[in-house]
Amino acid sequence: MQSFVNSEKLLERELKVSPLAAQTFSKSYRYFCKGLAPSYMDHGEGCYIYDVDGNKFIDYMCALGPVTVGYNDPQVNEAVIRQVGRFASGSLQSELEVELAEKLCEIIPCAEMVRFVKNGSDATTAAIRLARAYTGRDVVLMCGYHGMHDWSIGASANHKGVPEAVRKLTINFAYNDLADLEKKLQDHEVAAVILEPIQSNGPKEGYLNEVKELAHRYGAVLIFDEVVSGFRYALGGASEVFGVTPDLASFGKGMANGYAISAVAGKKELLKQIEDGVFVSMTFGGDSISMAASLATIKKLEKPGFYDRLREIGEIQKNGVSDLIRKYRLEDVVSISGMPIHAGLSFEGHGSLNYLDVQSVYSQTMIQNGVLIFAFYNLSGSHSKEDAQQYLDATDQAFSLIRKAVDRDSVDGILLGGKVDPVFKRNIK
Template identity: 80%
Template structure:
């Protein structure tokens, strides 16, 4: 069993001065089985990370999606170092800003203009603001997670601190349910429909085309939130994969291999509003280091065969998970969730065991195999069939233990570490 002495010491120190001891909820120690997981990373190489105690893990989290071409990628490092020796943020913009904007407009189907910001939530918020200004309407129809800003998080269960008046302006609709969408479009003067185009097992045939048609029928702007899907399924994102171009799109995560940058892109007439009084401006939006990293990253993503490799490894994992669910007769408790490039396991409770009990057994087991992941995996260029086999071996062992736990309706003798305790929990078992 790995030792996490330094990691545990750092965790106790940080808990005294920073909530949850992590700046991102999903990287918190609470998302892993206590006693089996590190909390602090020292360095990464390819698809592996090394914690502060020297333990090595295959990383299937990829920093929650940003690491698309691998840790410590030489060409990205070289581009970043070259720019570091010039400047990061300066009193004038870098020529890299021009190059990256041109590249985004070249590779993203809907992009005629682009505006750079920092986080995914910045990009979705900018898109919503542009849509409201253009339509003169206030109501937003939303499907998925779109960041921490009030207009979005206020429509979730995690709305503490968001004014009621703001919360009323955003309405959730159900993915893959066109009747629900059209009903809400009829009932409200809608400025924009915003959704993550790929959720769960992906859109039904024709769904995204129909969403676009309905959105325009009722005079609203269609926004794809591709902060997650962008640069993971195809170079041009879900809109390229499914051949449906929205009016606006938000990108982030995977566009710079871990460096902080995001973008809102789309129709020229919508983006030009930024010159006409729609405020989308940030001090670090023109950070040249992140732009250098993004240009170097995209150059790798553009190489022939890149996405063929990602989809090949993803398919091995996707199909392998389902085979093992069938092997242990766990289809009432476990399900494959997602498409091959970004997929994993969904958990349900059974008997006296909650879904978190089941997930805790999974977490503890795969960590013992040296696999860092808590439910859904991301892939980068360095994941191969070797890492996929280790992942599936770990999953096989985890599922066998879950089967035992269900058969005895108890975690006794099976769960040795602590239970996972995510910040946001489902309202079901």
């Protein structure tokens, strides 16, 4: 029987001193069923995490993407510990910085040069600044989520606090819709086209090549935001998978198995502007601990067959979930999208149930069955076919309860605690 007493006590304390009691929105207690889920992690081992109440879960969140080889990895630990005994951030650069920059130039198709920063948001912002300086233009066309900085979040629904003057400079375009992109390129003097290259079920045949051709035809710089896709689908990200090389690309999340580091990579003529007045600089940009972790992580990701194995497990999971949707006739309520290596569920309302009722039944049941997951699964090198089976067994139970809730038109007696209550919600129908 799971208990979350220690998590709840810590949550009560943290809520008094830190908004949402989590430093990343999507890790907040509000994304789980209140009282019936862990909030605080004690330690991790491979693909498992242990919470502060001693509960064990298979972790399919992987810290929202950063954990690529698994928690407490001996080789990553060894590299980190070796560097801890020397220095973390120093007054001069570490040799690791040279090695890592060379390595990224070897594995990332567009990388003639790289610049290290800390978060994915820093990397996308650096890319946009480089593109604006290069083109002498201000307008950005974006497609996807590109981080918390004003130029991008200002063009999203969550734009509170961003000046109107900044908001006007970024315009969204629709994924897999070339006509929409071309219209916007015609209507504005565009500095940069930035997109997450892999969204929903991936790009249509030839789409990314066409985006590149259009961006260049209208004088804009093409940026792939590979903060999620980089190191997750392949070492060289979507650019490697689809054989399309942008002018610039941003990387983060999966670079260092959980250590904080990100990078903007791309053409020399763009990156070289940093030597000539384009400001991309931060105190912790050269943090050597993350660089040691990144080099050790990449060494493991580079091993032949690493991504084939992830893909194989992903296929078992994605196909298994599709079968279960059919088994419980839930096509109107649950869907799965994404490429097998990184796919996820979406929930819809039905009758008097809204999508959060359905999502709550899913979340509660997955946790009860020892699976920590948000909606999308991330896979690390530590997940096995046995873990995939446990994920599918838990999903089977969750879907049978969703079927029951839909049939009864109620979650009464099915939901045993609070409902999930995301900070940013879709319209509740």
